[in-house]
Amino acid sequence: MATFQELACKEIIKGIEEINPDYFLSIPCSTVAPVIQHFENHDKIISFPVSREEEGVGIAAGISLGGKVPVLLIQDTGIGNSILAITTFVKAYHVPMLILVTRRGGFGEINSAVYHFSEPLPQILDDANVKTFRLDYRVPLKEWSVAIRQGFQYAQNTHRPIIVMFNIKGGAAQ
Amino acid sequence: MMSRFEALQVLYQYTEHIPVISSCGNTSREWASLGRRDNHLYMVDTMGLTPSVGIGLSLALKDKPFKKVIAIEGDGGILMNPNAFASAAYLRPEKLLLIIFDNECFASTGGQCSLASKIDIGKVAKGFDLEVIAVDNTEDFEQAVKESIGKDAPIVIHAKINQENQKRPNINDDPAVLSYKFSRFINEA
Numbered sequence A: 001m002a003t004f005q006e007l008a009c010k011e012i013i014k015g016i017e018e019i020n021p022d023y024f025l026s027i028p029c030s031t032v033a034p035v036i037q038h039f040e041n042h043d044k045i046i047s048f049p050v051s052r053e054e055e056g057v058g059i060a061a062g063i064s065l066g067g068k069v070p071v072l073l074i075q076d077t078g079i080g081n082s083i084l085a086i087t088t089f090v091k092a093y094h095v096p097m098l099i100l101v102t103r104r105g106g107f108g109e110i111n112s113a114v115y116h117f118s119e120p121l122p123q124i125l126d127d128a129n130v131k132t133f134r135l136d137y138r139v140p141l142k143e144w145s146v147a148i149r150q151g152f153q154y155a156q157n158t159h160r161p162i163i164v165m166f167n168i169k170g171g172a173a174q
Numbered sequence B: 001m002m003s004r005f006e007a008l009q010v011l012y013q014y015t016e017h018i019p020v021i022s023s024c025g026n027t028s029r030e031w032a033s034l035g036r037r038d039n040h041l042y043m044v045d046t047m048g049l050t051p052s053v054g055i056g057l058s059l060a061l062k063d064k065p066f067k068k069v070i071a072i073e074g075d076g077g078i079l080m081n082p083n084a085f086a087s088a089a090y091l092r093p094e095k096l097l098l099i100i101f102d103n104e105c106f107a108s109t110g111g112q113c114s115l116a117s118k119i120d121i122g123k124v125a126k127g128f129d130l131e132v133i134a135v136d137n138t139e140d141f142e143q144a145v146k147e148s149i150g151k152d153a154p155i156v157i158h159a160k161i162n163q164e165n166q167k168r169p170n171i172n173d174d175p176a177v178l179s180y181k182f183s184r185f186i187n188e189a
């Protein structure tokens, strides 16, 4: 039987394909490896890795300002590497951008350091007024692709960065 | 050695129809003081991000009728985010022209010594396999700008400048307005 992670990755791929972006930028997180692999070999969407999340946010912002559609996929610790760019550029300059974020920390986390950032992150984003939607086991998987598509549309309609964050590890709410 | 303002005066003559993004601090202020243009996007913060935005923009505008997309950055900014060199090297956006004004200091904040006093930024860019034109006077700078605009390849102009920092009015506009004017220009082209 397919695992929760496999099913979640399929939904994420579906959501991104429905947006049909021009560019897919990413820094890998092991939980979404199949998603990145899928877009690396895509015939229509141009996919490339970035060296740091801040750099990815800057490039995606340039793509968006130029009238094309980027989607950025990073892990939540990457927000720590990019929050200045998200707030003082993307948000301040009203650049529409969907940022997909995988969740670390919480039950199932084996890393002994990342929780110091991952756990307070929702509060940090709230305080920074960066609108974030969180998907976890409470949202039926078939709704994930819908949420990703709507997150994209919301970013366009409200002219700002929108984060859609997913917890693929399952378990209790973080 | 030329000043940043003298170099900007030269650049201004060649950028009436070219998208230009300028970095925060006094660079954007001196640049704007030459005359605001909708095709020029003035960054008021996010030190170091200008080249990254320029890279994304040059990808998106690949098929638009602009010869180049220009990003202006300082030595402090590029050494804060040398990732932009890595991205330019990997993506090779053919419309990208990255101009680094290197005064070996943080001129905008009072001229404090920067790391560039011991690092050759041109060599760093070459290490990333980028084409670099090194200049330190207005004649060579003008030549480099003309040559780069005519080329289909990412180019870095490493421009050594003196530490002069002309006091110019703050750019205090709502960034949303700066962005709106710029996007409208891009979309109408």
Ligand SMILES: Cc1ncc(C[n+]2csc(CCOP(=O)(O)OP(=O)(O)O)c2C)c(N)n1
Binding pocket: B024, B025, B026, B027, B045, B046, B047, B073, B074, B075, B076, B077, B078, B101, B103, B105, B106, B107, B108, B109, B114
């Ligand atoms: C993250 C961050 N740190 C510090 C500053 C303050 N700051 C504004 S401009 C500037 C100097 C930039 O130096 P450089 O890129 O060499 O440009 P120059 O002023 O010398 O032309 C600094 C440190 C800032 N805006 N953002």
Ligand SMILES: [Mg+2]
Binding pocket: B074, B075, B076, B101, B102, B103, B104, B105, B106, B107, B114
């Ligand atoms: Mg400097």
